[in-house]
Amino acid sequence: SSGINAEYGEALDCVLQTRQNAEVVVSVLQELFRRDAMRSVLSGRNEETLRPILSFLVKHVTDPKHCTVLVDVTHILADLYSSILGMSPAIDALFERLRKRLQWEIRVQEQYMKLQGAMECIFTASGLE
Secondary structure (H helix, E strand, O other): HHHHHHHHHHHHHHHHHHHOOOHHHHHHHHHHOOOOOOOHHHHOOOOOHHHHHHHHHHHHOOOOOOOOHHHHHHHHHHHHHHOOOOOHHHHHHHHHHHHHHHHHHHHHHHHHHHHHHHHHHHHEEEEEE
16 A cells, blocks of 8 residues: 555646646545545655645635645644654744644634624614624
């Protein structure tokens, strides 16, 4: 199965390197999850092979169409590579950008929920439900 996983890794690298649109990359990621191959495909990467996937996540992780899959990928990467943080400034910077994007998105969602709650109160008080 390691040969198959190597092919899966090559497929992921190919769609990332050829700058396919986000839908194509996400469908490859979804297929890797479906085949239970995501963890093995993401493990054992070096700076050169980690950079494209991290860059893709930084760019697309907050896209509502893809965030569920991409946050799952982010969790796996954080789990696999948190022990090597500090060894590569380029990878550290990408993980930091990813962390900031997710924090920003969480703040936006919190504000949205507060606004939604306030609007419900106004509509209820004015009988406009």
